[in-house]
Amino acid sequence: MKKIFLLLFLLLTLSSYxxxxxxxxxxxxxxxxxxxxxxxxxxxxxxxxxxxxxDTASLRPAIIFMHGGGFSGGSPKNEGEVTFAKMAAKKGYVAIQISYRLTRKGQSFGCDYQASGKIETFRKAADDFLDAVDYIVAHNKEFRIDTSKIIVGGSSAGAEAVLNAVYNRSLLFSNSTRKFNNFAVVFSLAGAILDSRYINENNVVPAILFHGTADKLVPYATAPHHFCSAEDPGYLILDGSRTIADMLKELNSAYQIYTFQGAGHEISGMPIKQLPQVFQFLKEVGIDQKVIQAEINL
Structure with missing residues (x-):
């Protein structure tokens, strides 16, 4: 009997380790x-x-996430976002879901809305995101956040705001006084930026990217937003996940891109099935600072 109890104790101990x-x-x-x-x-x-x-850890990494919704809807209390935040907290992260100005609520964000207005929409949402980051950094002691390990992400419109804030900040904010740009990883679901050429060795951040090749709203590679024609007021070229990944590869940065062949904008939804792999990447790259370059085709 003593041997049985000893064996059970050893098994439980090994399991905990x-x-x-x-x-x-x-x-x-x-x-x-x-x-x-x-x-x-x-x-x-x-x-x-x-x-x-x-949790008794003195410092914890944080994940700051921005919901989608075409800059007209959505909420940080969306089921997918809440599920992701709770999963992250169970693993030891401080997870933050942020709201932001829905400047296109009840209005078009398609080909009939002028390109300059779209850029301003990106700028305002990116500005809100950076204000949220500033708040978290300012309150890092209260929530025991390691500011060297801040992971950021977003879905669809939220991803566009976050990606532009990280990679195209100088393009959107010519007179920005914000100094914090020490992000560990970007997690993007069907996002894009204005110009991948602004990604350089000074602002490059590792990324994990999800996108469908047949996305008709946000281009997978480089194409017009909503695939508007050149004659439309809303004609605006964006660089999607494929183009971003190519630039990160060129800069020898870590990246992992999930390409969903023939899939549309539904890939902007929280990828519950792939979240274990997402957390693996976040740990290995964001926490352990490994350089991983991977392409997953589904």
Missing amino acids: SQNRYLDNLFENDKAVTRTYAHKDGKELTLDIYEPKK
Whole structure:
């Protein structure tokens, strides 16, 4: 009998040691905390902060995520975003879901909306994202966040805002006084930027990218937004995930691109099935600082 108890003890001990922070579910979810990070255009902009319950680590990496919705809808309380945040917190991350100005609510963001307006929409959303980042950095001690390990991401419109804020900041904000640009990884779901040529050795950030090759709203590679014709007011060339990945490869940066052959904009949804691989990349690249370059075709 003593041998049986000893064997069970050893098995439980080995099991506990085999669990990995940032990969396995080691914690329960604490109750999310909502904070206001800015007031703009009469709107209160908030962020929801999810922490691992009873976590004693002195510093934790953070994931800041921005929902999609065509700059006209969506919420940080979307089911997919909340699921992702809770999964991240269970693994030891501080997960933050942010709201932002929905400047195209009830209005078109298609080919009939002028390109200059689209760029301004990107700029305002990117500005909100950077304000949320500033808030988190300013309150890093309260939430025990390691500011050298801040992972950022977004879906669709949110991805466009985040990617442009990270890679095209000088293009959008010629007089920006913000200094923080020390992001560990970008996680993008069907996102794009204005100009990949602005990605350089000074602002390059590793990325994990998801995109469908038949996305008719946000181009997979380099093509017009919404595939508008050159005669349309909304004609605006964007560089999608494929083009971004190619630039990161050229700069010898880590990246992982998931290409969904024949898929459309539905790839902007939270990839629940692939999240274990996402967390693997975030740990190996964002935490352990490994350089991984991978292409996954589905």
